[in-house]
Amino acid sequence: MKNLLCDALTLTQDARDQGRLALSPEHVHQINQRFDACCAQAIKFHEGLPPLARPMKTRKRGRPRRRTGHNMARRMQAHKNAILLFLDNLNVPFTNNEAERDLRMTKVRQKVSGSFRTETGAENYCVLRTVAETARKQGWDILEAFSTSPTRLIHDLDTSASKPA
Structure with missing residues (x-):
């Protein structure tokens, strides 16, 4: 395999x-x-x-272990x-390593600070991380992406997605 x-x-x-x-x-x-x-x-x-x-103390019901x-x-x-x-679909990655890397910083943040203080704070953090990671993957300047309007970012993503790779 x-x-x-x-x-x-x-x-x-x-x-x-x-x-x-x-x-x-x-x-x-x-x-x-x-x-x-x-x-x-x-x-x-x-x-x-x-x-x-089977262990001696277990019941004999159910399917046998595999x-x-x-x-x-x-x-x-x-x-x-x-x-x-x-x-x-050649756009689908072979592994999910990139998705795991994207989640890693959020888990580190939770472990270091214990958790988020409010649900709103957690949501805001997720939005900021999403914008930063999307900008990085698209090759954009991250600081410029934060200062750009959301509708402009969505438009830029739509136009880059419609271009052939």
């Missing part, structure tokens, strides 16, 4: 570098087939293993479309 996802990432990076808007349907189909085969192989492997032992790898393979099979979304 690791090799499959690395191959898919390489394909999408190459497509972006070449200025293409999408991967070829043949590549997407091939990755989908390999993904299905990996999930099926993992599930078959785990179902062939003996069941996990191994971590088995649960992961079943989740990957169930959420295939979300996992491979970056193949269909």
Whole structure:
């Protein structure tokens, strides 16, 4: 699975570098087939293993416990479309690291100060962080973005979103 996802990432990076808007349907189909085969192989492997032992003090009701790898393979099979979304839409990042980085400063702020004093203060902080991060991602001057009217910022975002990448 690791090799499959690395191959898919390489394909999408190459497509972006070449200025293409999408991967070829043949590549997407091939990755989908390999993904299905990996999930099926993992599930078959785990179902062939003996069941996990139950602790002595538990009741015998409910489904038997599954191994971590088995649960992961079943989740990957169930959420295939979300996992491979970056193949269909080259604007979708391969990882969610950028979103996690965006949230990190808010969590640091909460931990350092204990929390926000008021809900209004928290909302204002979130608005300011959103404007700053959007300006950074768009390559704008952050201080200029803070002094620009919100309608102008929205207009600039709309015009940059309609331009081809």
